[in-house]
Amino acid sequence: MNGAQDLGGQMGFGPIELEDNEPNFHAAWEERAFALTLAMGATGSWTIDTSRFARESLPPADYLSSSYYEIWTKGLEKLLLDKELVTAEELKQGKALGPAKPVARVLTAETVAPVLAKGGPADREQEQPARFRVGDRVRTKRMHPETHTRLPRYARDAEGVIEVIHGVHVFPDSNAHGKGEQPTWLYSVAFKGTDIWGEDSDPKLTLRIDLWEPYLDIA
């Protein structure tokens, strides 16, 4: 969706704020918000793509004025409500008012290390041949779905070259919305800066963007 998260090429945000010896967390609540999000993710109640969509579909003014872990917290609350794991009244009161819904698993201290070490690979069996070969010139689609997509706005309707074929990966556009993984070929596509930003672009800028087959046509 064309939400506030799709930041590539937007202007006016000012200088980058650097911090020497930056800590991972700037407050105790950030630690808890981080860990709550990971622990709830581990229950298997939603996919990583669904959780990204929950965050990016926050109203733009809210997204842009929230700190990172505020966005995570608000995204988590949305997911809990969407999946009916909690009610709005329970969130408001901060206590359970009814029975829990069953979840696939509950992360324990002992299982943290093995669960993190395993991760969640996104590659899947290859069931059909790749449509493109390395060196093919492709054009990204002009599209504006209101749903989740990983084709950034700045890279739509642009010409590039297939540089690497990563393999078959879970397709976020379907997986974010409960429509299954629909695994499809994922490519690294090379773009010239001038083909994205026009003649004002730094002539020595090139970009590499990981794009799924449905985003691409032969140029």
Place this chain on the structure above:
Amino acid sequence: MSGHDHSHDHDHSELSDIELRVRALETLLTEKGYIDPPALDELIETYETKIGPKNGARVVARAWADPDYRDRLMKDATAAIAEFGFTGRQGEHMVAVENDETTHNMVVCTLCSCYPWTVLGLPPVWYKSPPYRSRAVRDPRGVLDEFGVHLPEEKEIRVWDSTAEVRYLVIPERPHGTHGWSEDRLAELVTRDSMIGTGLALDPAKRETAA
């Protein structure tokens, strides 16, 4: 200025909305049995003490010191990084990209905050914030200026937008004057930013002067 000179109780009366909100969430989810609070402590502890940019620095140092390892890393970074035991979450599909005389690589996630956790730990705030995410893809040279990195105009800047589950680790150029150094010593030159591409490896000559 009003004269509030009495002491405040920071544990109770001044909790911000977000602190209260997160605390309420944790209580609720614990009561529901969806989470186990010691697991939260363990998650935090893991990223505070075990997983961070020192992991990546070891990978880079070995790539500099051992040509066979460098070849394995460039061919299959996930497997080569797993040789150190660095595997899993947000490092499932690793790709190493190497800086050289003609090319400088820089990594961003314009759509969220994708970052190679297994080798770099959790991303810094600037990496996740609009100024970097908006500008890295359009004006990387301007961004690098803000990091104090000034590259020759003829050098290609290759920006990697992490849109999928593939995670990128930049292998910075090995500094001059490090011939014959051990991996441990080399690793001390490898900064977090040099592995994102917003910095360069430390120059040993300058380090000695500083020390």
